[in-house]
Amino acid sequence: MNNKNNKVITADEAIALISENDVLTTTGFVQSCIPEALHAALEKRFVETGGPRGLTLIMTAGAGDSKGLGTGRLHHEGLLRRVIAGNFGRMPKVAQAAAENKILGYNLPQGVISQLYRACAAGQPGLFSKVGLYTYVDPRFGGGRVNEVTTEEIVKHVVIDEEEWLFYTATKIDVAFIRGTSADPSGNISMEKEALTLDVLAQAMAAHNNGGIVIAQVERIVEAGSIRPKDVKVPGILVDCVVVADQPELHRMNYGVMYNPALAGEIRVPVESMAKMPLDARKIIARRAAFELPPNGVVNLGVGAPEGIAAVANEEKLTPFITLTTEAGAIGGVLASGSSFGSATNADSIIDQNTQFDFYDGGGLDMTCLGMAECDEQGNVNTSRFGGRLNGCGGFINISQNARSVVFAGTFTAGGLEIAIQDGEVKILKEGRARKFLKFVEQVTFSGKYAQKREQPVIYVTERCVFQLKKEGLELIEVAPGIDIERDILPHMDFKPIVKHPIPMDRRIFIDEPMGLISDLLNLDLQDRVSYDADRNIQFLNLEGWSARSKRDIDDLRKMLIDACQKIDKRVNQVVNLDNFRISEHLYDYYAEMIQYMLENYYLTTTRYTTSAFLRLKLKEALSKRGIAPHVFERKEDAHSFLEVIGEG
Structure with a gap:
């Protein structure tokens, strides 16, 4: 190609642009979307020449097969000086080097590293986040440092308006390895055959805006202007070099799949029923x-x-x-x-x-x-x-x-x-x-x-x-x-x-048969939990074994009770069985509000029983805050006796 803007070069030519002590970021998630040809070329250069040395590697998730591919290729002593990563398990020899204090290392949350690319791209000093507070990432408990030789703090604990935050320092990026499917000679990149888009745009922008270089590995070169603008995931203005993977195995969708259009979203396929799991x-x-x-x-x-x-x-x-x-x-x-x-x-x-x-x-x-x-x-x-x-x-x-x-x-x-x-x-x-x-x-x-x-x-x-x-x-x-x-x-x-x-x-x-879980989760059997004794004007609600996990569950219960009361067409007394009833901690007040509403509109009085001392305590607290007499008993007989006394009164 004679286009003066042609950015297509060989992998070796691209890797030759990397200098000693550069900060390198690479894309990939577990075994997918890995620019293998670039990793292989970098390993080849180091093995043959002994350089570049002292690189810093920044990556979000693990990118390799745990056996030497992907970032596992970068284990050679002297190649890496420092690693900032969300996962070390996919590059065990690099992890071993960190354990032996041969390299500096930080293990930070994957999402934080992912978002730090944007901070780098925007020229910001770092990222404020609550993610990591009170874990080993918190500088009060280690700051994400993985060994003794790593002493620099790149995570700070700060308080802003009486709220705790962690501030993660952004590390400026010199080289970005990214991957796409197609590129035109100007470096516009599309990702139509990739399973994921990951952070390639943010990584490219972070390197480019720092005066660094962006190397994109692709499967093919297409004619200029043939990629629709909305399909360009990384614009050519950010890309310095385009490398075509010269071997298919260096551009597999992932290490186990050469290409699956259903994973790329190019087609939709009928999905067979998943195999039934053995009862183990x-x-x-x-x-x-x-x-x-x-x-x-x-x-x-x-x-x-x-x-x-x-x-x-x-x-x-x-x-x-x-x-x-x-x-x-x-x-x-x-x-x-x-x-x-x-x-x-x-x-x-x-x-x-x-x-x-x-x-x-x-x-x-x-x-x-x-x-x-x-x-x-x-x-x-x-x-x-x-x-x-x-x-x-x-x-x-x-x-x-x-x-x-x-x-x-x-x-x-x-x-x-x-x-x-x-x-x-x-x-x-x-x-x-x-x-x-x-x-x-x-x-x-x-x-x-x-x-x-x-x-x-x-x-x-x-x-x-x-x-x-x-x-x-x-x-x-x-x-x-x-x-x-x-x-x-x-x-x-x-x-x-x-x-x-x-x-x-x-x-x-x-029991090795369907559990009928859909009825539980969608509250389809709630109406079967309520009954009415017309002679005594008592509504019985059996919530034994029922779980309130979200506000939607309480709303379903409220609707069912309103429907039941409206059919009776007068105020009723209610007895509730709460044995083995389970409610999320954050829902007690919402549940109490529902009881208050029902008392104001449909009930004469309500009483309840449960053997759980904890549940009795929590309900008494929640109901008392709303000025409602709790009437929570340990025994069924006590709840019924109380109702009879109230009724006689």
Whole structure:
């Protein structure tokens, strides 16, 4: 091509532009969208020439196969001086170098790094965020530094208008590796065959505006003007070099898939029903966690045990009522797993990663279910550094701190655990070698105390029991049938949880047939929970085992009660059974407001009973604040007796 603006050069020519001590950022998410040809060329230059040396690598998620591809190619001693990353697990030799104090290292939240690209692009000094407060990223607890030789603080704790924030210092970028599908000679980049768009625009702008260079790896060169303006993801004004991957395997969609048009959003395909999961520990955990799904809500699922929730939701016909998302930018559709993790088949939308984290950080997630490697008595969770291995937090901190409700899911012990489900009961055949519930976690990736401070609902689901985060610590609230607390739970923990009145986990979870979960989550059976005794003018409401997880649940209950009262056409007395009734901490006042409304418009009086001392206390507090006499009793007989006395009076 003779165009004087032709930016197409070879990979070796592009890599030759990198200087000693440059700050390099590269794109990629787990195994997808990785500019492999550029990584390979950089490795080749270093091996052959010994340079460039002393680079700083900045990246959001892990980008590699954990065996040497992707950023794993950059492990050669002397090539890297410093790494700022959300994940180290995809480049184990680099992680080892950090553990051995051979390089400087910071492990920061994935979303923070993603958003810092925009700060760099705008010439801003950094980013204010609450993400990371009270975790190992907080400078009061380590500042995200991964070893002893890393001493510079790039995270500061600040107070503005009496609110705590973290300030993350932006590191100016000299070189950006990005990836697209097509480029014209002027460097305009489109991404029609990519599974995700990630942060390529922000990374390119960050490098360009710092006077650095932007190197784009693409699959093909197209004629000038042939890419429609709205399809240009990175404009040519930001791109210095275009490199065409000279081998197909260096431009795979991901390491396991050469190309799948459904993941790229170029076509929509019929999705076969997901294979039914066997009834094992993983499915038990996923089934119990699925009880927390918010109908018509937005959900993020982590890797491992949480992934099973998608299969359970499909089995229970819940898929149309939830929207699954990934931190990489996929919204809707069927979330992919394995090498394609982060993308989605038949997605509704693919947005930039930094924008997805804006949505997450702003409270857009109704629920998340994430894995847990370790948990302690304060409800802290560790997924970032354990067993002597530096893995990294990825998007865990952004997601767990900002979702409206959090479910941590995983087996009770690890390493060789074997269980059996017999006649609807759990039998522990072989206990795992490693304990997960410890006195103190090795590293705080999720702060239980900070969640309590913000009244964030948090539960911890295992195959044998469920814990809930309370102000006093971790409370055992449910136990699987067949499990003995003294035999199967307490001896395998390094601390004793709060044990008051744990209830059995729902027996449907342990029977290999559909649970009918849709009726529970959509409150389809609420009308069956109310009855009326005309002779005594008493309405009976049975909320035993019912859960109020969101305001929508309270609204559904209110509507059902109003309909029932309007049919009676006069004021009634009411008795409510609240045994095993569960309500999220943030809903007590909203529930009390509903009771106040019903008393003002439909009830003569109302009385209720529950064996839960905690629930009685919380209801008395909430009702008393509104000037309502609580009338909350421990025994059914006492509630009925009180109503009779009131009626006689």
